[in-house]
């Protein structure tokens with residue numbers, strides 16, 4: 015082979031070894047050659063969700079792993095406490111949107127890379143936005159946000175009549191997470207490997223202190239802080255919501271906690287601890303983020319190019335005592351509400367869209383309130399924004415059967431809110447709607463449904 | 465510099481002020497600033513290490529732009545050390561950043577004393593012969609050394625040092641329920657377990673329940689605590705029998721924690737090993753650590769009555785506020801008393817060996833006492849010894865074990881490529897067109913290496929040998945960021961001395977992530 019002829023070519027000097035050379039331990043779709051390198055640049059579109067500790071690393075890693083078309087979404091602004099690990103941000107950036115600064119910094123240093131930032135909530139984007147990407151990479155610190163993106167990616171999944179997932183509808187996700195010296199990286203192929211919901215038990219809800227301990231027998235500094243935060247605040251500020259980002263509020267909680275601690279003779283209330291307890295701050299360091307992001311970026315490259323086998327399917331890392339890494343092959347939950355074929359809803363052809371929306375609120379498997387409904391990318395009814403609500407409002411009185419083009423069965427998407435662990439969360443559900451008494455329905459469609 | 469406390473908040477919550485101060489005092493030297501080295505330093509500069517010195521003799525080539533974030537188009541043709549250093553400085557102006565445009569191999573050869581000025585050296589992408597030499601230099605100068613290497617989809621990280629003192633977290637709490645001291649027993653005597661007030665009954669902390677029940681037991685069993693399985697079961701039944709209502713969490717906690725009464729008295733075998741170490745025979749050249757260990761040993765043999773100093777903190781437990789706070793004070797007072805004894809012994813010892821009795825600070829001794837129970841000393845083999853005479857049965861076991869085979873074959877192959885490079889002046893597969901020849905040469909080299917160390921009868925898989933040639937010494941950014949991340953985390957552990965550093969060689973397997981830690 016001829017030596018690299020342009021600066022452009024020699025830039026991928028190291029990556030070329032993997033992308034241009036054949037190998038035996040590679041993915042089933044691997045076709046080495048310059049074409050693969052070009053395809054990665056032109057056609058592989060990767061979305062990075064989160065521009066924090068993991069997101070900054072991911073953008074850098076992906077930009078230096080042959081990807082050219084990247085987008086990043088994050089609703090947060092830069093804070094001083096980000097600077098110990100979010101290396102794309104400087105002191106003068108504090109207050110600016112993370113997504114925008116991160117995209118700009120990486121583009122400045124890696125020429126040819128195009129990164130589109132989205133400074134908004136993940137729920138603000140329509141389904142279509144997410145369907146555009148080849149791979150979605152998650153650098154998040156919240157279970158709710160992971161759950162939401164997971165439901166979005168799973169909503170694209172369609173099944174063949176033999177219950178096998180349709181290859182082209184699989185939206186791969188790569189997910190990373192860290193806490194202190196520990197972290198995980200995982201690959202999710204909806205319909206093939208377990209999705210986030212299949213293994214939700216890996217993320218148990220946080221244990222809270224019993225209220226009677228806070229009120230009657232406080233023993234630790236955290237008890238005093240939570241008493242001030244959860245009980246005293248409401249007693250004193252009738253109706254005014256506590257805002258953890260308001261320094262005045264935080265100071266008030268700290269002062270109250272200090273008083274209570276003095277009363278009971280409990281040591282250890284500090285301002286830093288107050289913030290930690292109230293905001294549930296997770297300690298975070300640069301090295302763990304770097305390790306986990308690197309593993310995620312490498313898997314993204316392997317999924318996109320096939321240049322090596324992929325992680326199957328969950329990597330845990332623990333560096334606090336020695337160094338332990340472990341790969342676990344989790345299995346899918348066949349009855350998963352997210353990555354399964356969808357929740358079956360049998361309807362009469364006369365049911366209107368409004369009646370359908372009401373029904374979703376009562377449905378025991380869904381309990382979905384204020385749902386917006388879409389069918390094959392078309393909005394049937396949108397709760398927000400007001401313009402779209404007005405545009406789609408007239409559909410509410412129309413039978414769903416007609417709105418769906420009088421097909422016997424099809425998939426619709428419903429997004430709304432549901433209550434999980436006493437917390438309202440956004441969620442998206444895939445529904446397999448079947449109309450009763452319409453031709454073309456076989457027994458198989460309803461088989462296996464409880 | 466604005467608000468360092470806020471800036472470092474998320475890490476201060478892990479290693480505290482003491483850890484941060486240690487980082488800020490550290491001077492780090494990096495050898496070779498390709499992506500592996502640059503990424504290692506990036507994580508350390510963000511965390512606020514004192515100073516960095518970047519050493520690299522090469523100029524930036526266009527190919528470097530594809531795998532190293534610390535260089536850009538304007539860097540091509542310039543000193544790589546200078547460009548990387550400049551970018552790193554941008555990340556944190558509190559760090560003193562320097563560079564030297566020189567090849568590490570040359571420094572190792574011509575100026576070995578250069579390295580003694582650093583707290584720690586991170587050597588990346590260094591060949592076998594330089595590794596061996598540098599290891600000797602750093603040991604002699606008592607400088608911690610970390611090797612990091614990225615190679616295609618594999619790589620490794622090793623730390624080298626004579627002795628490391630570590631303090632593992634997540635240790636069992638130190639309640640001394642198997643051997644309560646006088647004041648704790650006295651306090652327990654003031655408690656009536658059969659108090660009739662149900663509120664008081666369900667708020668008696670389990671620590672007191674267990675101290676009293678253990679005392680009762682001992683009275684009826686010739687002063688002995690439960691030790692057989694039947695006795696332990698019986699003891700738990702006795703606790704259960706004292707419950708007056710089903711919802712008494714304190715009694716449930718007592719049953720769950722009853723094993724703390726059964727645990728044998730005295731210190732752990734790890735600690736036994738530490739105080740039995742030959743370094744405890746101290747003289748004027750002993751380090752602060754060993755001076756304190758000597759004092760600890762005396763304490764355990766005298767005032768401690770076979771126990772290490774008490775840690776002094778207690779976990780949260782169901783209790784009335786009053787009992788809990790009294791207990792907290794009791795434990796703290798005992799810890800303070802133990803500390804004072806040890807401090808006195810440290811001062812006397814220092815005087816005896818002709819040092820300033822106040823040359824070790826109170827904070828240092830206090831922190832030492834708090835962690836005394838958890839002390840562990842790791843000793844590392846010389847790289848040269850591992851290379852020339854690895855523990856063959858271990859290597860053989862690794863190579864044939866399903867979980868370890870790929871990682872251990874990578875280990876062998878990583879060493880083989882250095883031999884290959886020494887013989888043929890390039891790495892296998894580094895240039896296109898010689899692949900077939902390189903594959904058979906690498907195979908011969910690897911087999912020769914295994915024979916030399918006396919590891920016979922193992923075969924390396926063809927697939928992996930092919931793969932190693934396919935890698936062609938590529939330094940992929942994602943792999944470099946992973947290995948660099950691990951190296952920087954080890955640096956932090958070694959400098960803050962609050963966590964257990966890895967021992968052995970971490971071999972990265974980027975194919976399916978079944979990486980392994982090998983001790984050879």
Ligand SMILES: [Zn+2]
Nearest residue numbers: 209212350353
């Ligand atoms: Zn699932």
